[in-house]
Amino acid sequence: MLNHRIKLRHLNAFLEVSRSRSFARAADALAITQPGISKAIRELEEIVGASLFERSAQGVSLTQAGLTLLRHAGPALRALEEGVVALADGHGGQRWLRVGALSTVESRLLPAAIQHFQASPLGQETSVTVTTGASAFLLSRLALGELDVVVGRMTEAREIRDLAFEHLYYESLRLVVRRGHPLATVSPCPPEVLSDYPWAVPPPQTTLRQRVDSFCVRHAISLPAPCLETLSLPVSRRFTLDTDAIWVAPFEAVAEDLESGQLVELALSFEHQGGSVGLCTNTSLSPSLALEGFAESLRQAAAARPQ
Structure with missing residues (x-):
């Protein structure tokens, strides 16, 4: 049975802080004061007997207990909202x-x-x-x-x-360049020359960027500055086709261009299995x-x- 001390305001505050990763932004979204949302989270943590968020200079992140509560509380409130909407608009089918x-x-x-x-x-x-x-x-x-x-x-x-x-x-990331790129026919491609060219890479704090960083550490190289950081496949593709950039790309995203010859994979393995x-x-x-x-x-x- 749900603890009667847990109120809807507690769960709404918890979900908004989880979504925005900020007490201040959550307070703005819910149109309440920041002390008010901090109080709601503190009360909820006391009720469940666990710390739900880790505070740092970069903001807040969910603890393991917070992740567990989020997995259940989020869908429950979402289902309630959808039920209310279905009753209101009459087209729940x-x-x-x-x-x-x-x-x-x-x-x-x-x-x-x-x-x-x-x-x-x-x-x-x-x-x-x-x-x-x-x-x-x-x-x-x-x-x-x-x-x-x-x-x-x-x-x-x-x-x-x-x-x-x-x-x-399984799918691996590949190092690809445009047809006619200075490194397109270099085999094997020495890792140390990669830093001489701009790169198109996933942005920081993404799982794909972690693989890029690991590759750089493994080969003792650094990302050139500036580089293009984006998850947009069209932007990365156009940038690579129009410049001497090296694109760290999912194989699926470049398979057709590799088949047509518009893009060429460098003779240097990025990761074994993917x-x-x-x-x-x-x-x-x-x-x-x-x-x-x-x-x-x-x-x-x-x-x-x-x-």
Whole structure:
């Protein structure tokens, strides 16, 4: 039974601080004072008997206890909100599937899975919304119940704890350049020359950037300054095609350009096996028929992808 001392204001304050990672921003979003939201969080921590947030100069982050509470509290309040909306607008039968997509699956896997899903009878009755971004952002929204599934390479993310991950396949990052780049025909490509050129890399504090940083440490090189930091595949691609940049790219994102010869992979391995690409769900929510159908479409699309 839910502790009668826990009020809706406690949970709303907890979810908003979890979402914004800031007491000040959460207070603004809820239109209350910062002391008021701090008091609500303090009361909630006393009730559950655990610290929910770690405070630092960079803001606040969830503790393990906070992550566990988020996995249950977020979906519960989201389900309540959806029930109220369904009663208010009278069209509760409409199906929606909310998908979070990392850049590793935007080019091939996800479009193929959506096409497969919408060709089915269930898919023809379901609208799909896709949200892109970094793994920490998408997994936090999944924990809050604001997404039904997150797809991509995310197993290194701290936020994946307390969520269920299903592996589909491994995919590696590649070092690619435009056709005609000075390093395009250098084999083997010595790591020390890479810093002579601009790079297009994932932004800091993403799981893919961790792999870039590990590569640099392993080869005793530094990222050149300035470099392009983005998760946008179109921006990275255009930048690479128009300059002498080196792009650290998911293989899926560059496979077609490698086949056509517009991009060339450097003769230097970035990582051996790569990361695990899969789908992540929140087990505190009962899976809908739409989610189960889409998960099967993802499995089919993964099995059919070129090796």
